[in-house]
Amino acid sequence: MTKLLETLGGKLAERWLTLLFVPSVVLLAVAATGATLGHGHWYDLRLLFEKLNRLAAEPALRSTGTLILGLAGVLAASAALGLAATGLGAAVERVWLADRPRWAANRRRRRWDEAHAEFTRALVAAARAEGTPEEARAAARARELNARRNRIALVAPTRPQWLGDRIAAIDGRLWEAYRLDLASAWPRLWLTLPEDVRAEIGAARARLAAATRLVAWAAGYLAVGAVWWPAAVAGLVTAATAWRRARVAGVAFAELTESAVDLHGRRLAESLGIPCDGVLTPDVGTEITHLLRKGT
Structure with missing residues (x-):
């Protein structure tokens, strides 16, 4: 049981590091850079390095306790960002898979119905052209309209997305x-x-x-x-x-x-x-x- 818990703990830590911690730290770094430079000096890396050097020269940052508190703050902020990203991602997924608003779903249904009707007419035309010089072109047209309909949806749409x-x-x-x-x-x-x-x-x-x-x-x-x-x-x-x-x-x-x-x-x-x-x-x-x- 101890080895099992250690293995699970290692996998959870690895997944957290890969999926949440690294993106959180990158976003925090970008936010710190943006707050430092702003719109007026968006390209001025020299200014960024100067401020970093001044910050590194502060006596308080040479204290072990300060470094530990700073690291704890980064970890806490990255964990909060990771949880927020997970929650917002789940909300985005619900929106993408939702069946509302109905007006948007109905609009997609009308587009699909029109494409399906056009494909059906092309299919009938291809059947009538079988054995004639127009057969190949009619069949190609039917395949094109079938692909066009399927790009909207494989079956009659019921979702807005x-x-x-x-x-x-x-x-x-x-x-x-x-x-x-x-x-x-x-x-x-x-x-x-x-x-x-x-x-x-x-x-x-x-x-x-x-x-x-x-x-x-x-x-x-x-x-x-x-x-x-x-x-x-x-x-x-x-x-x-x-x-x-x-x-x-x-x-x-x-x-x-x-x-x-x-x-x-x-x-x-x-x-x-x-x-x-x-x-x-x-x-x-x-x-x-x-x-x-x-x-x-």
């Missing part, structure tokens, strides 16, 4: 394919998944959470930008990076989750005592859903 729709599409696609209610099936399926599969899904989920935390750090740099504009530039770059990473991580998480059902849904059925010969079918999925919903 693209990321929320991409995650929500898992449930809709699995229901259409297997009549499987993912909300009730997922906890049971998770228990049947191999360890390496769970690790992959967990890693993708962690990358999504890290991307939302990065938005919180971007907000910190933007706040420092009020007194030192280069920090605002860094904040904008960080926000753009976070947005891109969130989309990549969200797609990876969604695809891995859907793949887990595709590849291991049969194991779930057999674990529940439901016969499943070959691939998962809508009939088997309906039985799983009825059983796990307890008939409701």
Whole structure:
């Protein structure tokens, strides 16, 4: 038990150092630099070094007690910033995945409906052009419109944000394919998944959470930008990076989750005592859903 606690403590310390402490210290350093230089001398590194040298020459800073108090203050400030970043990142994730405001979701739905109708018309035109000289061009047009529709959402949108729709599409696609209610099936399926599969899904989920935390750090740099504009530039770059990473991580998480059902849904059925010969079918999925919903 002692070795287990030591191992867990080491891992927690390592994660805190990597995910929270280092970004906090960097943000504190940028804030101190911005407060020292301001907008008027934003580029004057000589002024910064002069003030650092004067500060280092202070007799009080040569005291061991002062250094310890300073280090404790930095640790306390970095811990507070880390907790704030974690909380703000969780709030950002809830906003990205939320189903409100409805007017924004409805606007995305109208765009998707228009793209879907255009794709349907192109698909009919491609079918009519089969065997004619226009076949290749009509098929290419249909593929182009299909990709355009899928860039909006894979299924009819229900969320105001693209990321929320991409995650929500898992449930809709699995229901259409297997009549499987993912909300009730997922906890049971998770228990049947191999360890390496769970690790992959967990890693993708962690990358999504890290991307939302990065938005919180971007907000910190933007706040420092009020007194030192280069920090605002860094904040904008960080926000753009976070947005891109969130989309990549969200797609990876969604695809891995859907793949887990595709590849291991049969194991779930057999674990529940439901016969499943070959691939998962809508009939088997309906039985799983009825059983796990307890008939409701």
